[in-house]
Amino acid sequence: VSNTEDIRDVVRTVTMHRRKGDALARTGNEPAAMRAYQDALRVVGDALMETRPDSPNFDVNRAELLGTQGGLLRRAGRMREALESYRRGAAHEIASGSAVTYNRVNAIKLALIAGDQTVSGLQPDLEDVQRSLEERLSVDQRAADDGWLWADLGDVRLLRGDPDGAARAYRSFAAKATSGSPSSTLSVLDEIVKALNLHGDESAVQVADSVKRMKRVFALRN
Amino acid sequence: VLAKDWNRSIAAVIDVEGNVRGTAFFIGLDVAITCYHVLVAAGTGAALKPVGSEVTEQIIETESDEELDLALIRVVSHSARNTLFFDSLPMSVGRDIYSHGFPRDHGIGKYPNGFPMDPARVSGNTDLTWRGQPVQLIVLANADVQQGMSGAPAIDLETQSIVGVLRFSESHNKRALAIPAEVVTRRWPAVLSENRKRTYGDLVDTIPDAFAHSAWKEFDPTSLHCLVVMSERAETEGPSESLDELFRDLMSGPSALIVWEKFREAYNGRRLISGTDGRSLSISYNNDSVNIASLSVLDVFENMSSVDIAGRLIVEADLAIFDVTGFEPGVMFLLGVRAATRRGVTIVSHGGGWMEGEPLLRPFNLSDLSVASHTAFDKSLVGQDPRIGRLMERICNGFEQCLRHPYYRDLPVYDALRQLGPREDARKTIPLEDEVLVLCSYDATYFRNWLNLRRRLKAALHEAGISTSVVRLQDVPTPQLVSQSLYERIRRCAGCVADWTGSSPSTFFELGVRVAVSPWSVVQIASASWISEIASDDGSSETPKKQISLMLRLLEPILYKGDHDPSIGQLVAQRLINLRASASGSQGHGLRRVAARALSRLEERVPDVVQQLRDEADALNHPDRVRENVPQALYYEIASIKVDQERAALERRLAAWLYLDQRVGAGALQEDDPKRILWLETGQLVAADLFESASDADQMLALKITEKLT
Numbered sequence: 001v002s003n004t005e006d007i008r009d010v011v012r013t014v015t016m017h018r019r020k021g022d023a024l025a026r027t028g029n030e031p032a033a034m035r036a037y038q039d040a041l042r043v044v045g046d047a048l049m050e051t052r053p054d055s056p057n058f059d060v061n062r063a064e065l066l067g068t069q070g071g072l073l074r075r076a077g078r079m080r081e082a083l084e085s086y087r088r089g090a091a092h093e094i095a096s097g098s099a100v101t102y103n104r105v106n107a108i109k110l111a112l113i114a115g116d117q118t119v120s121g122l123q124p125d126l127e128d129v130q131r132s133l134e135e136r137l138s139v140d141q142r143a144a145d146d147g148w149l150w151a152d153l154g155d156v157r158l159l160r161g162d163p164d165g166a167a168r169a170y171r172s173f174a175a176k177a178t179s180g181s182p183s184s185t186l187s188v189l190d191e192i193v194k195a196l197n198l199h200g201d202e203s204a205v206q207v208a209d210s211v212k213r214m215k216r217v218f219a220l221r222n
Numbered sequence: 223v224l225a226k227d228w229n230r231s232i233a234a235v236i237d238v239e240g241n242v243r244g245t246a247f248f249i250g251l252d253v254a255i256t257c258y259h260v261l262v263a264a265g266t267g268a269a270l271k272p273v274g275s276e277v278t279e280q281i282i283e284t285e286s287d288e289e290l291d292l293a294l295i296r297v298v299s300h301s302a303r304n305t306l307f308f309d310s311l312p313m314s315v316g317r318d319i320y321s322h323g324f325p326r327d328h329g330i331g332k333y334p335n336g337f338p339m340d341p342a343r344v345s346g347n348t349d350l351t352w353r354g355q356p357v358q359l360i361v362l363a364n365a366d367v368q369q370g371m372s373g374a375p376a377i378d379l380e381t382q383s384i385v386g387v388l389r390f391s392e393s394h395n396k397r398a399l400a401i402p403a404e405v406v407t408r409r410w411p412a413v414l415s416e417n418r419k420r421t422y423g424d425l426v427d428t429i430p431d432a433f434a435h436s437a438w439k440e441f442d443p444t445s446l447h448c449l450v451v452m453s454e455r456a457e458t459e460g461p462s463e464s465l466d467e468l469f470r471d472l473m474s475g476p477s478a479l480i481v482w483e484k485f486r487e488a489y490n491g492r493r494l495i496s497g498t499d500g501r502s503l504s505i506s507y508n509n510d511s512v513n514i515a516s517l518s519v520l521d522v523f524e525n526m527s528s529v530d531i532a533g534r535l536i537v538e539a540d541l542a543i544f545d546v547t548g549f550e551p552g553v554m555f556l557l558g559v560r561a562a563t564r565r566g567v568t569i570v571s572h573g574g575g576w577m578e579g580e581p582l583l584r585p586f587n588l589s590d591l592s593v594a595s596h597t598a599f600d601k602s603l604v605g606q607d608p609r610i611g612r613l614m615e616r617i618c619n620g621f622e623q624c625l626r627h628p629y630y631r632d633l634p635v636y637d638a639l640r641q642l643g644p645r646e647d648a649r650k651t652i653p654l655e656d657e658v659l660v661l662c663s664y665d666a667t668y669f670r671n672w673l674n675l676r677r678r679l680k681a682a683l684h685e686a687g688i689s690t691s692v693v694r695l696q697d698v699p700t701p702q703l704v705s706q707s708l709y710e711r712i713r714r715c716a717g718c719v720a721d722w723t724g725s726s727p728s729t730f731f732e733l734g735v736r737v738a739v740s741p742w743s744v745v746q747i748a749s750a751s752w753i754s755e756i757a758s759d760d761g762s763s764e765t766p767k768k769q770i771s772l773m774l775r776l777l778e779p780i781l782y783k784g785d786h787d788p789s790i791g792q793l794v795a796q797r798l799i800n801l802r803a804s805a806s807g808s809q810g811h812g813l814r815r816v817a818a819r820a821l822s823r824l825e826e827r828v829p830d831v832v833q834q835l836r837d838e839a840d841a842l843n844h845p846d847r848v849r850e851n852v853p854q855a856l857y858y859e860i861a862s863i864k865v866d867q868e869r870a871a872l873e874r875r876l877a878a879w880l881y882l883d884q885r886v887g888a889g890a891l892q893e894d895d896p897k898r899i900l901w902l903e904t905g906q907l908v909a910a911d912l913f914e915s916a917s918d919a920d921q922m923l924a925l926k927i928t929e930k931l932t
Contacts, residue, residue, distance in 0.1 A: 019913035147851030
């Protein structure tokens with residue numbers, strides 16, 4: 001797996017299995033959903049095995065594959081492995097110098113879902129990612145086209161206690177992204193709220209309020 | 223006066239089985255003339271059997287004119303050949319015409335030296351449309367239609383001179399005709415010369431040397447074909463302003479590799495209607511894979527053969543570069559032919575002191591044309607000529623855009639002529655009875671000419687029982703864009719008049735489009751006083767005098783007397799009615815046939831249905847949006863627009879997949895078969911999107927597809 005075409009093949013195959021798993025999970029057919037996620041994980045795993053450090057775009061490709069793997073592991077309920085995958089992906093993201101912050105933001109969110117960290121304990125990381133995103137989005141107009149970056153910025157601002165800033169970022173996200181994208185973002189936010197309550201995080205109420213508000217933002221758009 | 227043994231110049235045209243199919247006569251050491259239909263009847267392997275000779279002479283090559291029904295035949299040269307020469311004397315009514323040939327009712331077995339024809343009398347003439355222009359054939363009375371005599375010389379008994387070629391066979395109208403020498407010379411001007419040693423090459427090889435040497439013989443799908451069309455003005459400017467020299471400079475350096483690479487990216491694999499595989503362009507650059515032809519507009523209009531070759535090159539060129547300095551009429555005419563026939567990359571460049579960025583008055587129908595400059599830089603005394611880099615950039619951008627943009631255009635017209643909508647009547651001819659379209663100048667000085675033409679033409683057509691409207695585009699009350707409605711009318715109107723007066727560049731561009739596309743040709747006219755003004759010009763104006771004079775000789779517009787000519791209406795009306803009568807089986811102007819022949823080899827196929835559906839789907843909602851969520855709708859903030867585009871993309875991909883699955887049977891192909899790979903990829907995308915749907919039916923379909931794929 002060394003070029004864009006290879007990555008496209010992997011992402012396309014994985015997306016089909018992942019969405020199949022999501023559809024089955026929605027109908028309550030958990031075992032079948034897990035099989036679909038496993039199929040997808042196998043494809044990503046094979047691709048990761050085939051990435052070579054001397055191949056072009058090694059860090060970019062590796063970050064994308066590890067991020068994809070993290071999402072599948074989270075769905076499969078393997079939170080620790082998911083967190084690990086995102087953290088490894090985050091290191092490649094930073095090394096590649098790309099605008100993408102997917103792994104970094106998801107590592108933060110998953111740390112909260114797993115109860116590994118508190119919202120206040122993650123503030124330095126959140127601040128770093130926020131600065132990096134805001135800098136990039138203010139100067140890189142091509143990066144600013146990408147809805148996912150605005151979703152990441154919304155998540156980070158929300159967790160940093162800036163609901164107004166989060167709403168602005170989510171509006172851009174909802175406008176730019178495909179129509180189905182906000183629902184997956186909201187479901188992760190719901191998971192975070194649930195986990196913060198479960199782990200007695202002191203920011204749980206504040207985050208829950210902000211998430212409610214974000215739901216209204218998305219609802220208004222549709 | 224004819225020589226005593228003149229009939230030894232006559233020969234029978236025989237087919238492979240030895241049957242006589244007609245007559246020919248020698249007009250040079252290795253060349254004879256006959257009727258085109260005789261050659262067609264004789265078929266492959268035909269030969270000539272001269273009077274008094276026991277030997278048959280195999281035909282080596284021919285050059286034909288289907289419309290005039292004439293053909294030149296080349297055989298082996300004989301220094302002692304008996305030859306005849308045409309005389310330009312007119313065939314007056316009442317004169318007796320005599321001949322000698324091989325009539326079928328006097329078989330060659332019994333009459334090996336042929337048989338004389340009983341004299342026939344010139345009784346009148348009949349019009350024929352040749353390349354959109356009328357020519358007159360002679361009607362002979364008291365002449366039985368004698369099969370086998372076609373192609374024999376028409377000899378005026380009184381003057382003992384060769385005044386034409388007999389043409390006896392007409393499938394549905396069995397009149398005896400003669401093609402006058404004057405008409406023969408329109409096609410092959412050198413036949414009037416009395417050079418006793420002339421050859422086939424002297425008659426047909428009339429293309430100016432400069433472009434005969436550079437023109438490629440035929441389109442080669444593995445090569446890049448580049449054409450440079452030079453203006454008349456370039457002839458007087460030095461080499462520093464020559465677009466041809468500039469382009470050749472570019473292609474003789476390392477830039478050629480870059481141009482080739484960009485061309486290859488854009489054109490490799492494109493499928494042509496003439497072959498099964500796509501164009502195969504080599505990865506590495508090779509000098510031999512690039513053909514560069516240069517035409518001066520003056521050479522193009524030298525004679526009809528030159529026009530035909532130029533027409534072919536214009537259609538075939540992957541890259542055409544036009545010197546539009548001064549927007550000369552001949553160049554604009556050729557640019558119109560290009561715009562109508564080919565979607566390749568076309569660069570238009572202006573010299574004569576104009577620099578990019580400066581204001582430039584463009585013809586109104588080419589106002590959005592991106593014009594380059596090839597004006598020489600006075601100050602660039604060192605380093606590479608900066609124009610080369612700029613020209614290369616333009617060419618490369620053209621090929622790049624060609625690759626990225628399915629509707630890339632650098633000239634107007636092409637789509638406007640073809641995209642007429644799905645309605646049954648959208649392409650139907652607009653008959654003479656409905657409208658006559660006039661292409662002309664919109665200059666205020668021309669307005670009175672226009673008023674006179676409209677009034678007289680309308681009245682003349684009315685007298686002929688045709689009540690119609692005579693319009694310029696401006697007179698049509700439509701809100702439609704000029705570029706759409708004009709070219710649609712140029713294609714559909716059977717009656718079309720082009721007035722050269724004022725040499726409006728727009729008019730000549732439109733005229734080029736018209737002759738390239740319409741099977742109904744066009745009636746061309748010009749004000750005699752305008753022609754005189756040009757003729758008497760002392761060179762102080764920028765009018766391209768030589769070019770207009772050559773075009774006048776070749777295209778023969780009807781001349782009229784300014785804004786008060788009472789006869790112009792009659793003349794144009796008669797020409798339009800003749801065209802209507804003759805065009806039912808015609809293919810239009812010669813350039814239209816040249817273009818059609820060229821396009822039969824290089825027209826690109828309509829895109830494959832799967833590719834088209836996938837491209838449309840990708841343009842609406844690209845699969846990469848899973849990775850980079852970049853909006854595709856222009857007003858992406860409107861959620862309903864986005865949802866509609868996503869749904870439309872899904873349906874197109876689904877249609878493509880079903881086609882591959884059911885029609886192609888791609889699922890049963892080998893794993894590495896490109897169609898199976900496409901089937902798998904498309905199926906994955908479709909299933910992934912269907913799984914996101916809330917509909918049970920979509921979920922079921924998604925599961926069925928994934929089962930098939932895995």
